[in-house]
Amino acid sequence: MSAFLEVKNLTVSFPTEDGLVQASNDISFSVDRGETLAVVGESGSGKSVTSLAIMGLHNRKSTNINGSAILNLESGPIDVISAPEDQVRRLRGKAMSMIFQDPMSALHPYYSIGDQLSEAWRLYNKGDKKAGHKRATEMLELVGIPDASKRVKEFPHQFSGGMRQRVMIAMALINNPSLLIADEPTTALDVTVQSQILQLLKDMQKEFNMAVILITHDLGVVAEVADRVNVMYAGKIVEQGVADGIYYKPDHPYTIGLLNSIPRVDQLEGKRLIAIPGQPPSLINLPQGCSFRKRCTFADQVADNLCATLAPSLDMKENAHFSRCHLTEKQLVAARGGK
């Protein structure tokens, strides 16, 4: 059996005046229904660009997209990268759905919440406006908006940030999608509201048996919800594996560095943080060799200056993790501090 979504060698680049922006490079992964894949990485590492490609939301004329992203639907597989645009449009909102980074940009300010939800539902269902509003109210109740039958008539600006995010989730789920991509769904929210929303997403995933891709830069959130994790850096997946492995036996110096650099609320010793030096490279003139080399504190351990000359491939390591790094298993153990 193949997973619900299979992404293979997906590459997205944008020709610009300054040169070609290689935003997302040779991305391969899969997610099945009922499973949560988290995507972490710093700003500009290609998390959103990759998701938008899967949703078929890039302008095909001004964007170079290669590779495939196959949805294994009951009616048969469809590659959303090569399928005709109108066919992909018919999958959006139904087979696959997305919650966007900025909820205000995704909600129309002049239409009521109910009208917007009802429109989304009526795209795929026979029913009049009244039926649409009934369904909208049900969805608002499901995502925990109090007084749903009254609030359904209100406008986005009358909702708080947390409630807008709930509306976004209601909108994304109104047609029972099989795949949900949530792009930083809680980044703009306070922690107490964040935990409500994460719980809601978990409940909804169970209810609809969805495949979920959760994009975030918060390693705490990832630890809480992910079954598997893709760690991205400068447009590439640099490490891929099950969540526990990523946290307890990270196989890439970037992941190791990230985990060392974050303070933890449950660790009170006040040890100095171990920062990753430097900053990510420009995606226009990516350096030869490993994109992380300039910030990597272990690169000089690799023989023949290989990190500077040869880009590492995404290889399987001992613990069934994939990592893009030239270090040997023994060197990785040392890099993890003996673990």
Add this chain to the structure above:
Amino acid sequence: MTQPVLKITGLKKHFPVSTGGVFSKGKGVVKAVDGVDLEIFPGQTIGLVGESGCGKTTVGRTVLKLYEPTAGTIEFNGEDITKLTPKQMKPRRAQMQMIFQDPFASLNPRQTVGTLIGNTFDIQKITPEGGKVEEIQRLMKRVGLNPEHINRYPHEFSGGQRQRIGVARAIALKPKLIVADEPVSALDVSIQAQVVNLLEDLQEEFNLSYLFVAHDLSVVQHISDRVVVMYLGKVMEDADKKDLFLNPRHPYTKALLSAVPVPDPKIGRARERIILQGDLPSPVNPPAGCVFNTRCWKVQDKCRTEVPELVQIQPGHKIACHFPEPASK
């Protein structure tokens, strides 16, 4: 005992706002800060935490007298500065500086780094010993910027580097107190640690005091000596860092801490969460009694009518709650 660098007592800042819809025009006030006490000693970091809109930024700006306080007193180095005019404040400004959240918006895009840092000397009409340019370059080096980049503009720097420019400006006049308002929130995780470490090193070097405003409790826990938790303009809890994180006594603090995700899957899965219902009420119309009562998981009738005072519940540990959590151990 040493004298606090900063002591604020009963600080209030209310903003006038128009309320009501199109048909019912009315005037009200946002009680952005509604009675806050805190003290910062030399070389100490106080973390100020709480959810969006609880008044953290307003406290910071009022302390620096960028806003006129509505009530209460502000003492800086033992001197009451509450009533000082902007002109009287000017010489004292060198001693108290601010670092802003958004390194993009807080730097004038048309000025070079050299000008941006140099301005701080010009405003105070100070010529640094050894020359202005030399001092600017020394500062740039100190915060981890390449001194050769003195003629570059903000857009030529990354987010983390821009925040370093902000830090260089803040320390240029060797202040005693820095109010840092979400100084790392806009930065990438891998860059945050660089700036946090820099702030810690500078504190040690200059015996700086920080009022560190942030909503990220993990960062606050790391950098602070004491932590003050705010909710809707009021202090809910104020305690030594260890005490607060290991033994929170206020139901709000307890819920807040339990909601912070921990980057460790096994611990994350095992942790018990207190999920608060609903959102923050409007500060124009705060709940009667305890301001937290609409979301509190321990609420009783008394909470809806009587305002709990901020009282010392154990040495060095204050809370405002009628039904505190028991002390552990």
